[in-house]
Amino acid sequence: MVPWAGRLANGRIPTSDGEVRLEPNLPPSAIHGLGFELPWDVLEGSPTEITMACDMRGRGWPFGGRARQTLRLSATGLDLELEVGQYLRPGPAGLGWHPWFARPRAGDMVVRLDARHVLVVDADLVPTGELRAVAGDEDLRSGPALGDRRLDHVYVGVKAPALVRWPDLELRLEFDESLNTVVVHTPAEGICVEPQTMWPNAPVLAARGVTGTGLRTLASGETLRVSERWSWRAA
Numbered sequence: 001m002v003p004w005a006g007r008l009a010n011g012r013i014p015t016s017d018g019e020v021r022l023e024p025n026l027p028p029s030a031i032h033g034l035g036f037e038l039p040w041d042v043l044e045g046s047p048t049e050i051t052m053a054c055d056m057r058g059r060g061w062p063f064g065g066r067a068r069q070t071l072r073l074s075a076t077g078l079d080l081e082l083e084v085g086q087y088l089r090p091g092p093a094g095l096g097w098h099p100w101f102a103r104p105r106a107g108d109m110v111v112r113l114d115a116r117h118v119l120v121v122d123a124d125l126v127p128t129g130e131l132r133a134v135a136g137d138e139d140l141r142s143g144p145a146l147g148d149r150r151l152d153h154v155y156v157g158v159k160a161p162a163l164v165r166w167p168d169l170e171l172r173l174e175f176d177e178s179l180n181t182v183v184v185h186t187p188a189e190g191i192c193v194e195p196q197t198m199w200p201n202a203p204v205l206a207a208r209g210v211t212g213t214g215l216r217t218l219a220s221g222e223t224l225r226v227s228e229r230w231s232w233r234a235a
Contacts, residue, residue, distance in 0.1 A: 002035040002067045003056050003084050005096035006154070006183065006200025009126045011060070013092055014207035023059040028124060032098060034058055035067055048073045056084065063091030065218070077231040085223035092203045093218045095226050096179065096196025103190055107167035111193065112143030113182060114162075115155035119199060126201050127154060129210040140184065151186045154200060156212070158182045162193050170235045175228040181214055197226060 011022030011030035022030040025037070040052035049072045056065035066086040072079040082095050103109060118138060120130040134141075137149040143163060158180045162173040179195035186192075199205065202213035216224050 001033045001094070001096040001098055001194075001196060002054075002082060003061070003063070003065055004033050004092060004094040004202075005181075005194075005196035005198055006094075006202075007031045007124070007126050009124065009201050009204060013203045015091070020060070020062055022061060025059065029126065030059060033094075034061060036098075040069075043068075062089070063218075064088030065091070065093075076233065077229060080228045080230070081225070082227075083223055083225035085218065085221075087218045087220055087222070090217055090219045093216045093224045094196060094198030094202060094214065095224060096181075096194055096198075097228060098183075098192060098194045100190045100192055101164060101171075103188075104166050104168075108145040108147060109191060110143050110145055110163070110165040111140050111184060111186075111191065112163040112165075113140040113155055113184060113193070114159040115141070115157060115182065117156050119154040119156060121154065125152060127199055127205065129205045129208065131156060146186055146191065149186060150188075151184050153184055155182045155184060156180065156199065158195070160195075162195070164191070164193060165235055168235055169232060171230060171232045173228065173230055176226045178214070179226055179228065195228060197224070 007029035010028050013020040024030050038054050040054045044051040051070045053068045067084045070081045117131045119127040160175045164171040175195040178197045181196050183194040198214040202215035206213050206215045
């Protein structure tokens with residue numbers, strides 16, 4: 001997810017030069033940035049490593065910028081690095097990953113996440129700026145089996161690692177301290193565990209004076225960079 005993560009309500013980005021309105025791609029929200037919709041140029045590649053870059057454009061995004069990502073694969077792990085910079089004018093920046101994991105054909109899955117709070121969201125799943133303590137089925141600190149619980153929650157103040165376990169495989173997700181917002185989505189067709197640097201709708205919330213959103217404003221010459229490591233073993 002680059003150059004922003006999660007939902008922007010009505011595509012709104014307040015700036016000192018006036019409000020920017022992006023074209024929604026999941027109305028009424030503009031969601032998950034531009035990078036997943038755009039082609040990436042391969043800069044370097046080998047059987048186990050690839051570096052790609054992508055210019056940030058489209059949906060009315062006026063800030064420019066260029067993203068770069070590197071993936072390194074080993075027998076037991078995957079290292080992911082993502083950055084964005086080269087803005088043409090000061091603008092918001094947020095990064096993250098949105099993997100989809102398949103559910104097992106038989107048995108259940110476990111997700112463990114060290115987080116005590118989630119964001120309060122409205123009917124469009126856009127955060128209001130309020131936090132509340134996790135409760136009931138949304139509390140993943142003990143690593144519960146997912147069962148039939150359906151989550152689409154924004155966990156904040158998350159401490160790495162996150163753990164995803166199938167009946168025969170355990171996946172450990174280590175991530176930078178700046179990736180301390182994690183969305184967990186558990187529809188019937190799969191699950192997502194999404195570390196990101198900013199809250200959804202962070203530009204609007206920060207403009208209202210809400211603190212702790214993780215929003216970065218990049219000036220020309222500045223770069224935002226994050227990394228994550230997946231490692232796996234037989235369960």
